[in-house]
Amino acid sequence: MIEAVLTLSGIGFLASLGLGLAAKRFAVRQNPLIEKVEEVLPGVNCGVCGWAGCSAYARAVVEEGAPANACIPGGQEAARLVAEIMGVEASQTESYVAIVLCKGGTREAKSRFEYRGVSDCKAAMLIAGGGKSCTYGCLGLGTCERVCPFEAIRLAENGLPAVDEERCTGCGICVTNCPKDVIRLAPRGMGIHVLCHSHDKGGQVKKVCTVGCIGCGACVRICPYEALSLDDGLAVMDYSRCRECGLCVDQCPTDNITSLIQGQPKSHINPDRCAGHAVCEAACPVDAISGEPGKPHVVDENRCTGCRICRSFCPVGAITMGNEE
Amino acid sequence: MRSLNTTRKVRHFRGGVHPQDRKDLSRDKAIETLTLPQRLVVPLSQHIGAPCEPVVSPGDPVKKGQKIGEAKGFVSVPVHAPTSGEVLRVGNSPHPLGRLLPAVEIESDGVDEWADDIHCREDSASLSPDDLRGIIREKGVVGMGGATFPTHVKLSPPEGKAIDTLIINGAECEPYLTADYRLMLEEPEKLIGGMRIMTAILGVERVFIAIERNKSEAIEKMKKNLGNDPYVEVAALEVKYPQGAEKQLIKTLVNREVPSSGGLPMDVGVLVQNVGTAAAIDQAVRLGIPLIERVVTVTGEGIREPKNLRVRIGTPIGILLEYCGGLTEGPGKLILGGPMMGLSQHTTDVPVIKGTSGIVVLPPSQVQAEETQACIRCGTCVRVCPMNLLPNTLGVFATRGLLEQAEKFYVLDCIECGSCGFACPAKIPLVHLIRYAKAEVLAKKNRS
Numbered sequence: 130m131i132e133a134v135l136t137l138s139g140i141g142f143l144a145s146l147g148l149g150l151a152a153k154r155f156a157v158r159q160n161p162l163i164e165k166v167e168e169v170l171p172g173v174n175c176g177v178c179g180w181a182g183c184s185a186y187a188r189a190v191v192e193e194g195a196p197a198n199a200c201i202p203g204g205q206e207a208a209r210l211v212a213e214i215m216g217v218e219a220s221q222t223e224s225y226v227a228i229v230l231c232k233g234g235t236r237e238a239k240s241r242f243e244y245r246g247v248s249d250c251k252a253a254m255l256i257a258g259g260g261k262s263c264t265y266g267c268l269g270l271g272t273c274e275r276v277c278p279f280e281a282i283r284l285a286e287n288g289l290p291a292v293d294e295e296r297c298t299g300c301g302i303c304v305t306n307c308p309k310d311v312i313r314l315a316p317r318g319m320g321i322h323v324l325c326h327s328h329d330k331g332g333q334v335k336k337v338c339t340v341g342c343i344g345c346g347a348c349v350r351i352c353p354y355e356a357l358s359l360d361d362g363l364a365v366m367d368y369s370r371c372r373e374c375g376l377c378v379d380q381c382p383t384d385n386i387t388s389l390i391q392g393q394p395k396s397h398i399n400p401d402r403c404a405g406h407a408v409c410e411a412a413c414p415v416d417a418i419s420g421e422p423g424k425p426h427v428v429d430e431n432r433c434t435g436c437r438i439c440r441s442f443c444p445v446g447a448i449t450m451g452n453e454e
Numbered sequence: 455m456r457s458l459n460t461t462r463k464v465r466h467f468r469g470g471v472h473p474q475d476r477k478d479l480s481r482d483k484a485i486e487t488l489t490l491p492q493r494l495v496v497p498l499s500q501h502i503g504a505p506c507e508p509v510v511s512p513g514d515p516v517k518k519g520q521k522i523g524e525a526k527g528f529v530s531v532p533v534h535a536p537t538s539g540e541v542l543r544v545g546n547s548p549h550p551l552g553r554l555l556p557a558v559e560i561e562s563d564g565v566d567e568w569a570d571d572i573h574c575r576e577d578s579a580s581l582s583p584d585d586l587r588g589i590i591r592e593k594g595v596v597g598m599g600g601a602t603f604p605t606h607v608k609l610s611p612p613e614g615k616a617i618d619t620l621i622i623n624g625a626e627c628e629p630y631l632t633a634d635y636r637l638m639l640e641e642p643e644k645l646i647g648g649m650r651i652m653t654a655i656l657g658v659e660r661v662f663i664a665i666e667r668n669k670s671e672a673i674e675k676m677k678k679n680l681g682n683d684p685y686v687e688v689a690a691l692e693v694k695y696p697q698g699a700e701k702q703l704i705k706t707l708v709n710r711e712v713p714s715s716g717g718l719p720m721d722v723g724v725l726v727q728n729v730g731t732a733a734a735i736d737q738a739v740r741l742g743i744p745l746i747e748r749v750v751t752v753t754g755e756g757i758r759e760p761k762n763l764r765v766r767i768g769t770p771i772g773i774l775l776e777y778c779g780g781l782t783e784g785p786g787k788l789i790l791g792g793p794m795m796g797l798s799q800h801t802t803d804v805p806v807i808k809g810t811s812g813i814v815v816l817p818p819s820q821v822q823a824e825e826t827q828a829c830i831r832c833g834t835c836v837r838v839c840p841m842n843l844l845p846n847t848l849g850v851f852a853t854r855g856l857l858e859q860a861e862k863f864y865v866l867d868c869i870e871c872g873s874c875g876f877a878c879p880a881k882i883p884l885v886h887l888i889r890y891a892k893a894e895v896l897a898k899k900n901r902s
Contacts, residue, residue, distance in 0.1 A: 242800035252890040257552020
């Protein structure tokens with residue numbers, strides 16, 4: 130009995146001694162910073178930074194002086210932490226989110242034929258470009274859902290992918306994998322989007338989809354900030370100019386332009402301050418403000434879209450949005 | 455030299471399947487010429503390679519055989535007006551590939567008047583190989599078996615690659631189709647004329663006319679018309695799909711293997727040309743007639759009167775269907791080409807192009823979609839693959855996106871014959887998966 134215990138303990142002791150020595154003798158020397166950097170990265174190995182994975186990127190940051198803000202999924206936070214570890218200035222990175230530029234789900238868009246092939250958008254592209262009548266539209270076979278490393282995309286009931294903004298990091302993997310180029314990156318937080326990318330003529334769009342952009346230009350004409358323009362029969366949004374007034378949303382005849390903003394605050398005129406200049410009345414694009422000159426004006430909340438144009442015109446600062454002070 | 459004009463014992467290639475051939479629907483129907491349609495849509499891209507540039511504009515009058523699209527680059531051929539009339543429109547139109555592609559729309563004037571520069575040639579026997587190749591190209595001749603590869607390119611082997619064997623492919627192994635069969639029966643002299651021109655260009659010593667054994671009348675006809683030519687052998691082949699595939703034919707007839715990864719028949723000294731192409735070469739060289747019509751089999755259980763039709767290129771297929779009595783039931787499936795490798799269509803507006811060998815119409819009752827089940831690892835697909843690939847493994851690689859692995863397992867060598875998918879008891883869409891993997895591998899190669 131005692132011999133057995135001694136023998137096993139002896140073997141154990143010798144083995145641990147050997148392992149301990151080997152660990153010392155053959156230790157791989159690596160800059161400890163690499164490990165630190167790797168720890169603050171998300172660890173999804175998506176490859177969007179351009180390196181093979183998170184540890185390759187961490188090594189590149191430490192040894193080759195790669196930029197600290199290349200990790201898009203990690204975003205602002207990772208960039209700040211990496212810069213802190215490396216002792217450099219963190220440069221501002223803009224955050225993006227994926228957006229699906231198609232609103233034609235199973236109910237809205239027509240089909241040219243019944244597709245019975247492999248359930249994958251890229252495979253469907255090989256069969257005459259997929260079954261959807263609109264050659265620009267989302268095929269809805271979920272390639273983006275499968276490639277997203279953050280599980281931020283799932284196919285909704287209408288057969289179109291829905292992006293979970295909280296999970297989406299704007300890495301752009303879905304964008305490069307979509308064979309129809311229907312996914313784009315938009316600056317995070319933007320609330321108004323043109324959800325179509327068909328360059329077909331209006332008549333053709335109407336034949337194949339009830340919610341496509343027909344290129345009528347109504348949104349371009351109404352937009353007070355010149356954020357919208359027509360590009361070969363398609364309205365295109367310049368996000369740097371859009372101020373989310375929402376006028377185009379009401380104007381769009383096919384309901385394509387979509388506002389993701391919940392409960393846009395309406396304007397409110399403080400009667401104590403309003404001197405009745407009527408500037409706001411002239412400025413309001415939807416005729417929601419009325420009143421007699423020289424007397425306090427009122428806003429028709431049913432008409433007001435919350436565009437805030439009146440507020441910028443009011444010379445006495447009498448207009449507030451919703452509950453803001 | 456020993457006379458080759460005899461039938462040797464049946465030879466084999468590995469793999470292959472035996473689908474019901476259903477050639478009985480149209481094999482005894484003599485070729486009819488379709489009445490000239492009012493409107494023709496002639497795509498500018500009817501061949502593999504660079505599309506043509508249009509050389510006519512709307513409103514221009516055109517004559518039959520006049521060039522309307524100029525070839526761009528070496529691997530490209532011009533297209534010609536199939537009849538006389540007026541150009542209505544030059545723009546995107548439905549194409550058998552399923553997309554809208556540039557085409558010239560012509561309204562026929564009903565006169566069908568030839569262009570001035572089309573005339574017979576007395577001196578065709580004394581032309582040099584380069585002149586002959588030039589004529590074949592100018593007359594827009596492409597491979598008419600379906601792949602539409604420009605014929606003059608195949609007839610121009612690069613320096614150092616000698617071709618010693620010519621195979622005229624009359625196997626027509628695709629089920630349903632009988633266009634090549636009828637051509638061999640009714641116009642053997644054209645076909646043999648084309649064969650002699652190709653022999654002259656290449657200076658080959660051995661010619662095979664390859665025909666499957668089930669077309670015994672065609673075999674007899676060819677033998678009779680060839681007379682006692684010691685260099686030409688009419689080879690009766692085993693009835694097996696894909697017997698008419700280039701690489702399988704070469705293996706069967708001369709027992710040579712085309713090297714994998716982009717090897718061509720010319721690498722093993724062989725040239726394979728379809729019987730239709732041979733006839734088109736004959737017409738182009740002897741009579742100066744460009745490729746403006748072809749024989750199309752309209753068949754299938756879904757069409758009232760299956761027929762073999764001589765049709766002008768650019769005729770919308772709806773007109774052919776109507777001429778054949780229309781559909782028996784509602785539309786089930788409409789395939790341009792054969793059922794194994796043809797392209798399904800979703801509209802009857804697409805025109806007949808140079809590579810359209812047939813239109814197969816299947817009724818709805820015959821095209822029930824079958825549920826895909828899990829692979830049971832029976833290995834049938836491996837056994838039937840004529841290219842010695844592992845379709846099951848390639849399918850898994852495609853599903854999982856393992857493209858590098860797929861490339862290592864020679865996915866690019868797949869000829870997409872469809873044998874694996876046809877034989878699979880679990881109804882796995884193997885060809886579609888492999889085509890997807892091929893497209894992705896090629897896209898990746900182009901990027902890097």
